[in-house]
Structure formats: structure tokens, C-alpha cells
Amino acid sequence: MLKLELRSEASELWRYSSPLLALLITVALGIGLFVLLGKDPVRGLQMFFWEPLKSSYALGELMVKATPLLIIALGLAVCFRSNVWNIGAEGQFVIGAVAAGGVALLADKETGRWILVAVVLAGVAGGMFWAAITAWLKDKFHANEILVSLMLVYVAEMVLGYLVYGPWKDPAGYNFPQTKSFEAVTQIPRLMSGSRVSVGLILALVGVAAVWIFLFRTRSGFAQQVGGLAPSAARYAGFSSRKALWLALLTSGGAAGLAGALEVAGPIGQLTPYIPSGYGFAAIIVAYVGRLHPVGIVFSAVLMSMFYIGGELAQSRMGLPKSITGVFQGLLLFSLLACDTLVAYRLRWQSGRA
């Protein structure tokens, strides 16, 4: 009989191997899924794990999708490590996009390049503001941040909907619910021609370094994490839990808002009701699969991006529904949660005697 036995110490090996095992299980379940759907599993796996890597253009697309996931997940890593459960990065992403779009709409033919900085900063500020609502309600009234931040996602989508169906609708847009296309001057610069990868990727990688340094080399980063690991110890040390709450939510909100700004002023180029793409929710999985560690998150963001692209390819080339992306994301998260059992427990064969 298989038995779980508590380890005397958490296993470092499994802390890092568990995401890999989870990926293997996800692939195995994926193969089963393809077979059940009557599709060729080899071709199905190709869509997810080979097509997104096979050309420099494909790699570029992979990075385009990985960039927002990486940026949002970095913010969430800081947040989750502080024991603050911001589930509403999607809403902060949307409001960041709205704020950035609002600034971008102010530009006209004569506007200088400086507007780009304003667009990006507006996105960050928008995301921070949206997260600040959650922080304020928690600070003032002890409102549960999980519920508040999640509910605010739907409010953010309503705000976006109101603007694109109402005041910001492009008068020359045949009544489509969208703003006019932003001026070229507001376009986030691309890194190279022939690929849609933008300087956002550089920002994201700088973010990786910044978060790493903050978490592991500064006193405030240390204080932030103590609040998450042992709240009584933080109180004993004199680290303010209010400061940790605000810092966590403003960081993750700002990061999500930045990602929103980079999206609308980058690949999308206008505000539409389809801005909410699920990046904010997928980034939660990215953050956890990456073990809330900035370097780990780089890998998990790329993996999650492969799922996005693979899902689209499976839809267009194999006639599978697009929700296959969500199925894969969910499978990965569930497998990871299951595999994480091995960090604290070991499996043992025991003789049948109970």
C-alpha cells in the first residue's frame, strides 16, 4: 500500500523538481485528452511544444505573450510572498490599459516622443490605483483582499466597457465598440524589425533583476517576506504589517498596470472590449509554477506563453476549441499543487497490514 509519510525537513530537491514533474503529468494528461478527442496526440503536442519554438518569428511571438505574464507574475510574487492574496491582477491590468489608453488618445500628429513615458507611467499609476482600493478597504475595514480584488476585476471590465461603448468610442469607427487607433508616436518601440517583441521585454528582464535584489538583498524585501512567513515574528521585529500590505498591493498593481500599458500601446494599439485576455489570472499560475522566485518565473512565463500559442494553433490547425489553453493551464496548476505534496511528504511502500 502506498503511504505518505511526513518528512522531517522539507525537501529542497522536490521544491524545484515538483514543477517539472507537474509538467510531465500535464503532458501525459494532454496526450490522453487528444486521444479522447480523436486527434493525433503527436501533432497535438507539436502544437504546444514545438511550433512555438521552431522559428525566430515564432520565438518572437512567444516572447510577446510571455512579457506581460512575466511582468504581472513578478509583482504577484512580491505580493504572495508577503501573504497578501491579490487575485485581481486582471482588473489592475485592465485599468492600467485604460489609463495608458486615455493618455495615448491625447496624442496628436505633433506630439513628441515623451508621450510614451507618460503612457507607460499612466498605466502603472492606473494599476496601482486599482490595487490601492483593495489595500485601503483591507487596511481600513479588514475587508478580505481575495474577494475585493477579484470582484474589482469585473468592475474594471465594466469601466472599460463603458468607455469604449460610450465616451471614447471612435466616431469614425462604424459604431464598433473601440477607440480610434493610437498615434504611431505612442507605439512602444520594437526591439527589431520582423518581430513584434518590444522594449517591454527589456523592462520585464530588468524587473526580474529588481525583484530578485529587492527580495534577497534589501532589508525592506526581507521585512516584506517575514510578514508572509510568520506574522507574529514580523510584529515582534517591528516590521509594519500595514506597510507590507500597501507595498505588496501597489507593487503588484503597478506591475499589472505596466503590463496593460505595454499591451495597449504595443501589439493592440487601441482600446477594445477584448483587452481582458486572462493574463492577470494566468500570471497567478505563472507565479506559483515559478516558485514565486523571479528566475523561476521567467521559465514558467515562457511555458505559459507556449500554452497560449499552442492553444491558438490547435484551434486553427486541428479544429480544437480555444478553451484547450485554459484546460492546459488548469491541468498544470492542479498537477503542481498535487506534486507539491512531495515537498513536505515522502511516498513509502508499506506492507498491506494497516
Add this chain to the structure above:
Amino acid sequence: MQPNEPLRLSLSNITKRYPGVVANRAVSLSVKPGEAHAVLGENGAGKSTLMKIIYGAVKPDEGDIQYNGQAVQIRNPQQARALGISMVFQHFSLFDTLSVAENVWLGLDHSLSLAQVSARITAKAAEYGLDIDPSRPVHTLSVGEMQRVEIIRALLTEPKLLILDEPTSVLTPQAVDKLFVVLKKLVSQGCSLLYISHKLHEIRELCSACTVLRGGEVTGVCDPREESNASLSRMMIGAEPPALKHQDRTPGAVLFEARHLSLNKEDQFGVNLADINLQVCAGEVVGIAGVSGNGQRELLYALSGEDTRALADSVLIDGHAVGQVGPQERRQAGLHFVPEERLGRGAVPSLSLAHNLLLTRSEAISSGGWIDNQALQTQAQKIIQKFNVKTNGAQAPAQSLSGGNLQKFLVGREIDAKPKVLLVSQPTWGVDVGAAAQIRSELLALRDAGCAVLVVSEELDELFEISDRLYVMANGQISPSIQRKDATVAQIGEWMSGLWSAHA
């Protein structure tokens, strides 16, 4: 006892292994009918595991159990109770919102009505002189009364073998005397007792046989009434604890003071602090005695800065009013604190010892807030060496250390900061005897260096050993202070019930 009557309980070669540790190794133990049998040992010696095996809560890996001469396999506590084995745990399992009778009723089979249970409680209580009202809600009871409820609950099952796990750790000396009257009566009626404790004088008063455990193995079986403290200690820890040297000294200026400190409780299970006045002088160890739950926790929160709701001038460090500033500012003013909860408050369990330094120390942090890891490692290494902490190094997570070693590190962390004032709560709680002796002598060395030391402890023996002056805490109030050399255990025990106004 007739000569051919079988043993009430006989364990032979009981072994229980946990991952990484053997809790019991080939332990044998015999209890005669009507015998009070002590199980003596340090924390972690395997006493509790052994009792849980007898009570059916833990299954042994090897070994046999005989009960009244018959081999038995005790699979669960229900079966143990059916055999006539009852246990009173150190931590009570009572529901605060229910009445005494309802609590007892919950633990019995439900063939009786609540009224019948109440009647039986009253009858049992009268039989043993335990004064308890079955209709009172549990949250209105004192700790001693709650223990009475637990004991009555055990007695209602008419046990032939009663296991008591450190029952006196929560009692005042007077309440201990009352408890012993009950226990002696039980023994005289033929019930056998298994009495777990590390307090030698209690064992000697109550028990006629004693099994000593050390490191999971039996190191001696004796009649405690014929042994000396020294010989029992040798069996328990393998050595005699070094004697502390005490000399009379004149304390210096007042370094730490609470003045009319009053504070409403933070949550409904807390205690209100009422007009606390205390002073600690340079070069003096001051002890605060009292049964826990009488406001010690709240007082320490207010003194350490974890609770900043008090009036500014109700807490003074070297004359500076600090009542409303947080722990970091108080540390800068010279106050350091070692809390009672080591893991989770004094240290973050999953972080390394080196990183745990950052909770209270900032020498390895540059002015810009950067952590110098190299300096941090060196600093941790120095404390580990200086205070003789047994660990795999500065990188070992706090949770990997034994209680005693972690406490040595935490006390070391605060002493190494050269504080003007040191607060310590339960300095040797759950710590092995060797480490406890080392920690006490470190505290005395700190006093001799001119620090003002305030120790809050439940262990009267410990306070008498290290304090120069004593206060007693009860019901959120504090007694006048008394010089240790003028204090007696009986008097402090009386004060622990809040009865000090007669003497003041």
C-alpha cells in the same frame, strides 16, 4: 496488594520510531495496582509518546503491553477507556462556551441525560472534595478549575489506571497541594497512577516508584523517596546541573519602568492590564511570577512595543517615554526582548539562523538598507560559537534546531546586542536541563555586566534561582515587589491567586 496479584500494567520492550528520531527504544515499565508511578525525564525524553502508546493514541512499532496480566493491543483511546485507562492531558480539551456538565457529557456515551451527568459530577466532586458547579460555563473557570473538570471527567469513567501529563505546570503551589490530596485518595482506593513530571519534589511526595527516561531509553527504575535530587538528576540528564553562584549586590539606577500602565485587552480572550507599576534597575534580575494567562502576555506586548496603545509615559527606558513607539525604536533605546514563542515569533521557522538575525539586529545592513550577506554570516557564526549552539551552521533553518539550541541562539542574539534592558519570557520553557543552566548563567552574567533583566516565568524554582527581586502577576494586576531572600514559596503562591493586599 496480595503477592500474587498481577501487575496493573506491564510494558516490555516498547519501541517507537519517527522519521529521524527514535522516541522510545526498548522501554519496559511495570505499574502495580494502587501504585503511584512517576515517569521522570527531560523534555523530549519520550515520556509523552510512551503515555500516548498506553492510551492508544499512538501505535508502537515493537513491544508488548499487558494489562492486569493479559496481553492487550490498545488500538484507540475508546478501547483504553473501556479497559479502565484514563488520561488527563496537559492541554485541556474543553469547549469554552459550554457548561461543565455539557463538556463532561460530550465525552461520555450518551446513555445518560444531562441532568444525570450533572448529578454524577456533583457526587464525584463531593466524594473527592473537588469543589465544582456543573452548571457554570467553562470560560468563567480558572485554569485550576478547568483541570478539576478534566479530572472529574476522567474519574467518571471509574479508571483503574489514571495517566496525568505534567498536571501541576498550570497550578499555584496551593492548588498543587489540593490536587495531591485527591490523587492520594485515588491511590488509596486501588487506582494506579502514571504521573509524568520533571519536578523532583512532587514526585518524591506523591510516588512510590519511578521510571526515568533519557533520550527514549530507560535509565533507571527506583523508589524516588529513597533517592536524592542529585541522584535523580544524574539518571535524568546524565549529569548534575552546575550550581549558580549568587552574591548580594547593590543594584544601580532604574533603567526600565512601567508607570500606571493600563490597557484594555486586544481580543475577547485577553486580559485587561490594570495600573501596572514595576521597576528594574541596572545590575538586577527581576522576576515576574504567576500562572500564565493572568496578563503576562499582554504586559510583554506592551513592554516590548508590539502593542503601542499604552500612554507614552507609561513605559520608560532609561527615563525616555517609549509607550507609543514600536519595537525597532525601543531596541534603539536599548530594550531587547526574547519572547516565549521561539518558532514563529522569536524566529521565522523556514529562514536560516543568519537571516533570523535581521529580525532584531541591523549591524549587517548598510545605510541604504542593503543586506551584506557576508557580514551577516560572520555575525551569526560568532553567536553560534559564543553561545555554544549545536547546529549545521548559520545557514540552517531555525526549525531544524532543537528547542534548547534555538533558545540559546535567540538569547544569544539579544545578549550580543549589549542591551541596557533585557526582557525574557519563559527563558527555559521546553529547554533541556543543560541548555537551561547555560541560559540562566548567561542571564546572570548579563546582570553582572550592568544590564537590567526582567524575567517572566511560570517556573517558581527558576525565578527563585536567578531573581534578585520578585513581582507576582494575577488577573492583569501586579503585586508589590519583594526581595527574593525575603520571599517564600508559600507566600508567592498565595500572591499568585491575587491575594497580596493583606501583606502590602
